[in-house]
Amino acid sequence: xxxxxxxxxxxxxxxxxxxxxxxxxxxxxxxxxxxxxxxxxxxxxxxxxxxxxxxxxxxxxxxxxxxxxxxxxxxxxxxxxxxxxxxxxxxxxxxxxxxxxxxxxxxxxxxxxxxxxxxxxxxxxxxxxxxxxxxxxxxxxxxxxxxxxxxxxxxxxxxxxxxxxxxxxxxxxxxxxxxxxxxxxxxxxxxxxxxxxxxxxxxxxxxxxxxx
Amino acid sequence: xxxxxxxxxxxxxxxxxxxxxxxxxxxxxxxxxxxxxxxxxxxxxxxxxxxxxxxxxxxxxxxxxxxxxxxxxxxxxxxxxxxxxxxxxxxxxxxxxxxxxxxxxxxxxxxxxxxxxxxxxxxxxxxxxxxxxxxxxxxxxxxxxxxxxxxxxxxxxxxxxxxxxxxxxxxxxxxxxxxxxxxxxxxxxxxxxxxxxxxxxxxxxxxxxxxx
Numbered sequence: 001x002x003x004x005x006x007x008x009x010x011x012x013x014x015x016x017x018x019x020x021x022x023x024x025x026x027x028x029x030x031x032x033x034x035x036x037x038x039x040x041x042x043x044x045x046x047x048x049x050x051x052x053x054x055x056x057x058x059x060x061x062x063x064x065x066x067x068x069x070x071x072x073x074x075x076x077x078x079x080x081x082x083x084x085x086x087x088x089x090x091x092x093x094x095x096x097x098x099x100x101x102x103x104x105x106x107x108x109x110x111x112x113x114x115x116x117x118x119x120x121x122x123x124x125x126x127x128x129x130x131x132x133x134x135x136x137x138x139x140x141x142x143x144x145x146x147x148x149x150x151x152x153x154x155x156x157x158x159x160x161x162x163x164x165x166x167x168x169x170x171x172x173x174x175x176x177x178x179x180x181x182x183x184x185x186x187x188x189x190x191x192x193x194x195x196x197x198x199x200x201x202x203x204x205x206x207x208x209x210x211x212x
Numbered sequence: 213x214x215x216x217x218x219x220x221x222x223x224x225x226x227x228x229x230x231x232x233x234x235x236x237x238x239x240x241x242x243x244x245x246x247x248x249x250x251x252x253x254x255x256x257x258x259x260x261x262x263x264x265x266x267x268x269x270x271x272x273x274x275x276x277x278x279x280x281x282x283x284x285x286x287x288x289x290x291x292x293x294x295x296x297x298x299x300x301x302x303x304x305x306x307x308x309x310x311x312x313x314x315x316x317x318x319x320x321x322x323x324x325x326x327x328x329x330x331x332x333x334x335x336x337x338x339x340x341x342x343x344x345x346x347x348x349x350x351x352x353x354x355x356x357x358x359x360x361x362x363x364x365x366x367x368x369x370x371x372x373x374x375x376x377x378x379x380x381x382x383x384x385x386x387x388x389x390x391x392x393x394x395x396x397x398x399x400x401x402x403x404x405x406x407x408x409x410x411x412x413x414x415x416x417x418x419x420x421x422x423x424x
Contacts, residue, residue: 008279012264015257019242025303030231032302034261035268035277042265045227046258049246052224053254056247065247067220090244091237 009035061132063108063125064093073106080104082139086129086158088112088146096144104142107132112145112154121157129158130165133177140178147184155181221247273344275320275337276305285318292316294351298341298370300324300358308356316354319344324357324366333369341370342377345389352390359396367393 009031016027034042058064059071062084066072073079073093083104087093093106109124132138141162145151159179166177185203186195195203221243228239246254270276271283274296278284285291285305295316299305305318321336344350353374357363371391378389397415398407407415 008268008277009264011260015260020245021238021241026233028303028306029233031264032277033232035264039265042261046261048223048227049254049258052221052243052247053249053251056220065220065244091240094240 062106063110063128064106065090078103082137083142084129084132084136084138084140085142085144087144088151092144104140105136109145109154112150113157114150124154126158126161130161133162133165138177140180143179143181145181274318275322275340276318277302290315294349295354296341296344296348296350296352297354297356299356300363304356316352317348321357321366324362325369326362336366338370338373342373345374345377350389352392355391355393357393359394 009028012031012034013024013027016022016030017024019027022030034045037045055067056065057067057069059066059074060069061074062071064071064073080103084107085096085102085104086107086109087096088109088111090108093108096102096106107125107129109126109129111119111124113119113121113124129141133141141158143155143158145154162177162179183206184199185206186192186199192200221240224243224246225236225239228234228242229236231239234242246257249257267279268277269279269281271278271286272281273286274283276283276285292315296319297308297314297316298319298321299308300321300323302320305320308314308318319337319341321338321341323331323336325331325333325336341353345353353370355367355370357366374389374391395418396411397418398404398411404412
């Protein structure tokens with residue numbers, strides 16, 4: 001009889017607990033919440049997930065989510081086709097889109113290089129990034145990866161791969177490929193005294209000209 | 213184009229975000245995780261939820277979850293039929309079962325009295341608790357509600373209701389109804405200096421005889 005309800009609810013709890021960041025206690029709470037909903041509400045829930053899997057795919061070019069083979073950002077005529085912003089995942093595309101400060105294309109790696117987690121370059125969409133450079137006439141690649149050790153490693157790896165690939169391009173393509181990374185420093189609105197030392201140190205070393 | 217993926221994933225994100233304790237960012241993370249799973253995995257997920265709603269019901273007597281009209285705890289011959297432990301929700305039944313220290317019956321209120329949240333006595337399974345006392349020959353009711361203001365209020369309300377109901381029982385039922393509550397005090401393994409003042413104060417006032 002011990003733990004009887006958890007056996008009864010087991011399958012559903014297992015499924016919720018398989019989601020990232022959801023432990024068994026939270027999973028149980030979610031299942032008991034759904035149990036209190038009407039049968040119709042649960043059906044709305046499950047059908048939303050089913051249609052998700054059927055209707056949503058990944059863009060063949062930039063690997064963000066899309067309802068077609070190529071996403072609206074890649075298809076749009078209003079975007080700057082010479083710039084690619086490299087991000088870790090789909091959420092980052094949304095975060096950058098929300099800023100309204102970027103009008104180029106994206107490339108979603110699907111992760112970053114992390115030997116600890118067994119993620120190497122071949123697990124990521126790096127080959128497909130390199131393959132985009134020439135045919136699409138890309139002039140700038142912006143590296144917008146996490147500002148962590150893994151992010152830095154991935155940045156460096158991509159930088160080397162792009163340098164190599166670009167040096168082998170025919171000279172007709174007469175321009176340099178610019179490779180940039182997002183600015184790191186004290187977050188807007190933060191007090192210096194509460195900023196960590198590494199960030200503050202970097203923000204002094206990498207200071208920029210004051211503009212009015 | 214702004215926030216385009218979130219519109220595309222919107223329905224599924226909305227559904228996850230409707231669950232307790234899940235915000236929109238977490239919901240999006242869960243949806244993107246499911247999107248990476250195979251179609252079959254998602255089907256396993258949704259069918260677990262669908263069958264949950266079809267197979268699991270609430271016990272007619274104690275209101276815990278059950279696959280039949282009456283739960284195995286209420287049906288069992290091995291449980292002490294003279295004691296009811298009153299708890300807030302199904303999780304609490306599981307927590308107490310896991311201790312292995314209780315062998316009586318349960319009564320799940322489905323919440324506690326909380327005027328701030330608009331939950332009054334009539335929203336809870338209190339009438340059905342009072343109705344169980346006479347026919348089931350209950351000798352003790354253990355109040356195992358949260359040790360909060362709302363829990364205390366609910367304890368007091370139930371105490372008064374039970375007192376009233378018991379005083380009107382025919383005298384044939386010659387015993388007193390014992391109403392107890394779970395012990396409150398310093399948690400096992402805790403240092404006194406890290407225990408909050410209210411708990412420590414209560415644990416001194418409500419001290420019990422030392423037993424070897």
